[in-house]
Structures are given as C-alpha cells and as structure tokens.
Amino acid sequence: MQLQEIDKNKELFPGDEIELHFHAMGPHWIVATQIAAIEFAINRNESHFQILSWRLPDKNRVIFKVRILASNPVIVTAAVIAGAIVAVGFIAFLTLDKVYQIVESPAGKIGAIGMGSLGIAVAAAVIYGIIAKGK
Numbered sequence: 001m002q003l004q005e006i007d008k009n010k011e012l013f014p015g016d017e018i019e020l021h022f023h024a025m026g027p028h029w030i031v032a033t034q035i036a037a038i039e040f041a042i043n044r045n046e047s048h049f050q051i052l053s054w055r056l057p058d059k060n061r062v063i064f065k066v067r068i069l070a071s072n073p074v075i076v077t078a079a080v081i082a083g084a085i086v087a088v089g090f091i092a093f094l095t096l097d098k099v100y101q102i103v104e105s106p107a108g109k110i111g112a113i114g115m116g117s118l119g120i121a122v123a124a125a126v127i128y129g130i131i132a133k134g135k
Contacts, residue, residue, distance in 0.1 A: 003100035008078040012068045017102040022062045027092040041088045048076050
C-alpha cells in the first residue's frame with residue numbers, strides 16, 4: 001500500500017480509498033469524542049462514502065481513512081467528503097490539510113499474483129492426491 005497525494009477536487013470512484021489529513025484544534029479528548037460522533041453520523045447517513053477508520057497520530061492531527069461507495073449522481077471528491085465531515089463536527093475545529101489516495105504498490109501486486117499461483121499449486125496437489133488415493 002502506498003499513499004499518493006492528490007488534489008482535493010480530483011473525482012473519486014467506487015472502490016477508491018483515500019486518507020484525509022486534518023488539523024484539529026481543541027482538547028485531545030474532545031477531538032476524539034467528536035471524531036467518534038462524526039464516524040457514527042457519516043456511516044449511518046451517507047451512501048456515497050464510508051469512514052473505514054480514523055486515528056489521532058498527535059494532538060493536532062486527525063486522519064480519516066475513507067472508501068468511496070458510489071459516485072452517481074453526485075460527483076464525489078475529497079473536498080465534498082471533507083465538507084461533510086466538517087459539517088457534522090460541532091465541538092473541535094477541523095481544517096483539511098492534505099489528501100492521499102491509497103494505491104497498491106507494485107510489490108503488493110506481485111505478492112498477490114504469487115499467492116494466486118501458490119493457491120493453484122495447492123489445489124492441483126490436493127486434486128492429484130484425491131485422484132491418486134482413489135486408484
């Protein structure tokens with residue numbers, strides 16, 4: 001998995017995953033409480049995207065990992081998602097800093113292909129064992 005910085009107005013499509021990095025202002029515990037409320041509200045009411053996870057790497061930073069579910073009839077961008085997140089927020093002040101698209105690294109693709117080949121080899125060995133046992 002790699003993070004590639006993208007423009008907040010780039011159109012996103014179903015299956016895309018992004019990370020939204022926000023600056024947060026307010027006491028840490030209030031920010032954490034607000035984020036939990038944001039996650040609940042978005043995942044309950046939003047049909048175009050879903051918050052997969054969030055983290056607070058330090059006191060003034062919040063990172064949301066989001067998956068796009070649908071882009072029709074609304075064009076979904078990071079700016080639209082960030083606007084929805086900020087609109088739900090009510091205690092701490094959040095401002096969008098950076099947006100990253102999560103892309104699969106070439107090494108990850110090679111690993112997936114290798115696991116596919118390994119799976120075929122295991123299936124072939126099992127089938128061969130069943131056939132040989134039957135004789």
